[in-house]
Amino acid sequence: MRRYGLFYLLLLPTFLFAFAFYYYPLASGIFHSFTYWDIKRTVWVGLDNYTRLFASPATLAAWRNMALIVVSQVIVVLTLPLLGAALVHHVRRGQYWWRVAFVLPIVVPATVVVFVWRWFYGIDGGINYMLRLIGLDQLTRAWLGDPATALWAIIFVGFPWVAGLNFLIYLAALQSIPEEILDAARVDGATALRTFFQIELPIIRPQMSLLVTLTVIYFLRSFDAPLIMTNGGPGTTGTLVPGLQMYRAIRDELDLGYGSAIGTVLFGVLLAVSLANLAIRRRLEDAQ
């Protein structure tokens, strides 16, 4: 045993941190979702938080908003970053610089990006300014304050969505396709477009499915943009998403039990998505 002691000792710091900031909070969150919990006291309330959560109209609105965001972003991830990567992959001149150009924006912190877009959406912001410039005054509005546009405005942050990690992953996948395969197609006289749809696209399908999964998982839980741009408004639920609902339960009401219940539901859904994804991928691998 002494022989092995050193190994456990070396792993100890990692596990101390994992315990303090992953295992314990996870267990604590699930447990406290059945309690009334502020900083000072914990009172067992059974399923109260959950009944309150599922009965609340805000919950329905939050999940509906989130569903719209997730579906839109899945469509986005399957199109524009792929288009950008395919174009950069096939461009002959200045490929290196195009790549740098589409990587550079990732480096700008997300908060700064959201902050700039918030200005663009403002009453005196860039979008209304340009609309006035071309005489379309009747189209100007408070993009983030109008229930008809607020959620779409948040979805459109980052348009045209080419620059990003998705672009990098697509490009790496395209560049790893062996030349010989493409040469064979060219000898057969296939056009560039046909080569792309019939050879390259099927080869990078695993990356596409990976990115869809990551996109779903990311947007199920992310709420930075609504937090910074609208705080969930206009109204109480205009751009509310479950993550923000949880955040507000803690920050505004110090209702940690309720927040934990939202977190636990989110965790369950995320886990289900991850497991479903694993199962689907395994089945696809078996089929091949």
Add this chain to the structure above:
Amino acid sequence: MSGLRRRAGQWAIQFTLLVLAFITFVPLVTLLSLSVKDIYQFNVAPMGITFPMHFDNYALAWKFMAEPIWHNVVIAGVATLASLTMASISAFVFARFRFPGRDLLFFAIVILLFIPNTVLLVPTYQIIIRFGLLNTLWALILPYCAIQALAIVVLRTFFVEMPDELFDAAVVDGASVLQQFAHVGVPLAKPVIGAMAIFQVWLIWNDYAWPSLVANAPQARTAALALIVFNDFTLPVPGAGMAAGVLAALPMLVLFFATMRTFIAGLTAGAVKG
């Protein structure tokens, strides 16, 4: 004929890329141009470049942003150094040695990749309050130190693939585990460790929700947070608010240009975890 068509195709590609890049950069260029406008230029001609440029906006923004940016540097530096030191030692132990329960323990680490931080927000918030760490840099440093799972998984793969011969000489010389790690493992793993470190710094620099909950006071505020607070509450010259945005992004841009290859490698490896 086909040469002509190919050339036309290349022009179409260049043109489409140009359009996409143009739209991509409009917000960032606008941020830059707004950051040097006075209040009049800001309201009358927000889009496009105006003269004279008011670089004094930056002096005002710097007053508010200097300390938060320094906080970021400290937090990202300490947390990344600590978490990667722990993670690479753990990865090395997992990869190079056999001991009872090793695979189970490694599995316990892999599982962490499936626990999204968002769902830990509430209980972690309570821990921070309980230990009196609210509005201190520790409220950020300690949780960030726990981000190790991805680095452990990636580095373990790297260490497993290292040939045993590399370690033979060290083992014969009676080198301890840590000596093998420091003198053989680390020098060879440097590029991977570097990539993971940059990903970690990027992740920390990008975080908003967690700092806004536990470090929303002047003595602990991060750059992202200070940018929003500065603009929403302190109401300065609007151009200075934009200058603050540029300042918040600047350190990451410097890091990017200084380490471009490693930076891209780190982002690509990290993206897979998301």
